[in-house]
Amino acid sequence: MLADQEGLPQFPYHPDPVATGSVVAAEVVCACCGQRRPFTYVGPVYAVEELRRRLCPWCIADGRAAAMFDAQFTDAHWRVPEEVPSDVMEVVLRRTPGFAGWQQERWLHHCADAAEFQGEVGAPELADFPDAVDHLRLEMAGSGWSAEDKDWYLQSLSKDGPVTAFLFRCRHCGTHLAYSDST
Template identity: 50%
Template sequence: MSDPLPTFRYHPDPLATGSVARSDATCRCCRRPRGYVYAGPVYADEALDDALCPWCIADGSAAARFDAEFVDPEGVGDYGAWDPVPASVVAEVSQRTPGFSGWQQERWWTHCGDAAQYLGPAGAVELQAEWAAALPAIRADAGFAGADWDDYLAALDRDHAPTAYVFRCRHCGQLGGYSDVD
């Protein structure tokens, strides 16, 4: 039986998004089999795929021990295109928050001067059914209008490119995000 997963301010359900998976693997950081393993990207000198537990990410020990990041710090706020956030927020997202895998370099949506919560990948079906409020931000980021936007929206797919990545502002609740292709 494993402990309850740690709470991540900017990634509230990493199990549902696929960034954390059930596993019998032993964490390379704490050397304990915790019942879960991080399944997202790791930016470090050594290969750490499926090798770290969520607890070592949450407490920062994995980042410190392996000089690892789980989100590109420059991508928090999309290289300055979205709301600027304090360096402490960038550090928490990049070093103590599970990232997610995208088709290209992942970006982390920001709003109200803070990083937003990552809710998950989405295609047209998910966007129209549960996250329609994110469509204006995704459309603006994609830069499409009219029939081009209609075609692009119809092509969005949760599991195949192009895919949208949905976030929720921690302060005002607004949904936003972006999309990318392979």
């Protein structure tokens, strides 16, 4: 994993933020610790002060950035199952690099825990994760779409296109989950 090789902090719910594009190899003088760092967080920041591209991953990991700026790195406007402990959500919201979605991003859960964010995927990548495709089909239940419409939609998913999916992996059982989003 590139993040490990570069000495970046470990994020249990976002294991490789460099691969997903939430952290980039670009020098920053961190607005939190004041140190010159070789990596910059480029994902969303929910705070009063504009902090995008001004924080290092180390200050996110240890919670200093969240504490100093009352910041969150994922918006909390999604339904969290009751069995997920509040301290888990605290780690996801305030000590884990977020990711940018087209609409409102969501963090998926499984086995009473938040899942690991794996990145954006399209139909070709999803072919390796039939459990994630099943999760997407379950998400579409009640949409009123025919089976043919659902198949067409799933085949139209593109990692870099206007209709994409966000892949997660359960930290406990390894099940892959996904949700889709569009511009």
